[in-house]
Amino acid sequence: MAPLFLDPGLFNRRVALDQPVIAADGAGGGTTDWQELRAVSVRIEPVSVTTRERFDQREAMITHRVLMRANAVVKRGMSFRLGARRLVIVSVHDPDESGRYLVCRCEEER
Template sequence: MAMQFLDPSLLTQRAAIERNEPVADGFGGARDRWVEMAETSVRVEPLKAEAEERFGQRVGTLTHRVTLRFRAGLERGMAFRLRGRRLLIRSLLDPDETRRWLVCRCEEKT
């Protein structure tokens, strides 16, 4: 994806950046604990919705492209939280390798 120009006015939504810090549940497992690390302006674009059958149940997956100004320290496994939705970061790309922008492929988790 060659991005020559991105108008900053397109970053119209505010999103919290979260990191998962699992907490032991006392039974050998762990439960998710999402901790807010920062807040930023983003552009969210839906990409696709898929449905598949898993263990006899229909399961849907929604994916999004999230664009933001470059931010060091952002990594796979972190998430954006927007108005009650959590978008888990699956991949990150610096589209023109200038450290101006990041484009993240995200999967919506409920």
């Protein structure tokens, strides 16, 4: 397989990479807060929007593909923050197994 070529100019957005921090609520559950790890340059591509009915309300699920330079810290469950928007990472993979880039599938948190 030929290595994937990505123009470095594609990584045109600076976003915060956040990790979840669970705080116990005293009732056996917890609340999720987010702690910023670092700022990273990424390319964000909208992938799909699906809607569904839930509790007599219409909900939309927006998914994105986020491309970035390889980074050993990035894991499923973390998120990218763009201002007030949060893209929660659902999966992370190396598209050409070269160790140079990562593709993250994300769901926008509403």
